[in-house]
Amino acid sequence: MRDQSRTPFFDAVQSYIGKHRAGLHMPGHMSGQGIHPRLKEFWGENVFLSDLTEVEGLDYLHRPIGVVKEAQELAAEAYGAIESFFLVNGSTVGNQAMILSTCDPNNRVIVQRNSHRSMYGALILNELRPIYLEAEEDRLLQFQTFPSKKTFARVLRDHPEAKTVFVTNPNYFGISSDIDYYVQKAHATGRRILVDEAHGSHFHFHQDLPKSAVDAGADMVVQSTHKTLAGLTQTSMLHLGSRRVDKELVRATLTMLESSSPSYILMTALDVARMQMATNGHDLLQRAIDLAEDARRRINNLEGLFAPGRERAHTEAVYDVDLTKLTVHVSRLGLTGFQVEDILNRDYNVEIELSDLENILAFITIGTPREAVEILIKALEDISRKRHGKTSTIAPPPPIPNIPEMVLFPFEAYYAKRERVRMEDSVGRIIAELVTPYPPGIPITVPGEVMTHECVDYMVFMRDHGADLQGIIDKTARYVQVVKER
Ligand SMILES: Cc1ncc(COP(=O)(O)O)c(C=O)c1O
Secondary structure (H helix, E strand, O other): OOOOOOOHHHHHHHHHHHOOOOOOOOOOOOOOOOOOHHHHHHHOHHHHHHOOOOOOOOOOOOOOOOHHHHHHHHHHHHHOOOEEEEEOOHHHHHHHHHHHOOOOOOOEEEEEOOOOHHHHHHHHHOOOEEEEEOOOEEOOOOEEOOOOHHHHHHHHHHOOOOOEEEEEOOOOOOEEOOHHHHHHHHHHOOOEEEEEOOOOOOHHHOOOOOOOHHHHOOOEEEEOHHHHOOOOOOOEEEEEOOOOOOHHHHHHHHHHHOOOOOOHHHHHHHHHHHHHHHHHHHHHHHHHHHHHHHHHHHHOOOOOOEOOOHHHOOOOOOOEEOOOEEEEEOHHHOOOHHHHHHHHHHHHOOOOOEEOOOEEEEEOOOOOOHHHHHHHHHHHHHHHHHHOOOOOOOOOOOOOOOOOOEOOOHHHHHHOOEEEEEHHHHOOOEEOOOEEEEOOOOOOEOOOEEOOHHHHHHHHHHHHOOOEEEOOOOOOOOEEEEEOOO
């Protein structure tokens, strides 16, 4: 066991700065000397001094032989991985690297349908032929969670030609599946399993959190250190959990996809975030869990609000629950989650992580101050009191549409000639856009699928109730791109 209190990369950065070298290299601001004084005054000197590049003694992310290598080895040990890669372009690049380094162009690949758009980007980039794992729906909270064991087993049985499986676990709200089952089933049938664990970088460090896919033995796992730990935005890690993947190919793929000038500020943040969790993670997470549990108890005493916790675990659509995610079901107030988010913003100066039609979601992390949680609870008390006795004017949302028929593979439709039609006129046409209402960021149509009435109804409803229909080029989200008919 190495000394996890060490921070080799951060130490090297500090030591380099201490040398006060005459610098004649990138970045052009030259340790802050070229930065405009207004920004320097606001950000402080050390940010610019730390914004280094592959200078003497600081190693290089794409060919690590020194302090980057050491920092990544410490991370691998802290997470129980065979090897860990620091990522400076988020889990987006991690998902793409996992898929591109394991699938050859044109391969069939089994992927969870309700995955992040970065997974779809990889399908297009590598011209892959997806087979979808459809997720269960949490009927209470009205969002999708994960594929049932039955679905998982059936899809694997029916598609022996697909040698790679990609799943997303947990979902944005921290609802997690039985990851052990997926991993064992994939391996028992001779497949590799890749896991988008963007929302689970903290799981490994506390026994009351869902099981991490790294601990379950998945072949590759991607985590956004910036989402649930104290990494800076864009910091993530890719962990290798088995020798079924070619680590040199993973490295080469990352070199192809990521900047050749990786940010040393981001890498420093990763080195320190790992040290923080390895040395004190359990206690920091215990505090976050306690804060969230206390908030749930108090919110559940309020009229019209419901904050579900672990009591719902081990049901069909909820296997386990990340207790640090504070989901509040608000529809019994007669308001949508979007409206409650707006009220919190406007009247109470509270910024939450996201809202959807039925829920709001607050992240309680190792950094969340107790005062922020108190302000949220007070605001919810107030909103609940004001809404008491008021009736809802919100039409019930249409059901989440079934997966439309795929007549072209995503890459075929993506690269096809397109034309723009009114959303309502697109029924029966082959869609060329990945339409993803955000939140929660789950695609409703994927390029190559035939648009249905139910998809259009759902998108129009979501658009008109405040969701941002991401992936649609048209800014008003009234027109969509379809494959041009010959
Ligand atoms: C499930 C999931 N995977 C991947 C990503 C992409 O992560 P990043 O923002 O770190 O690139 C996100 C972002 O929200 C996500 O929710």
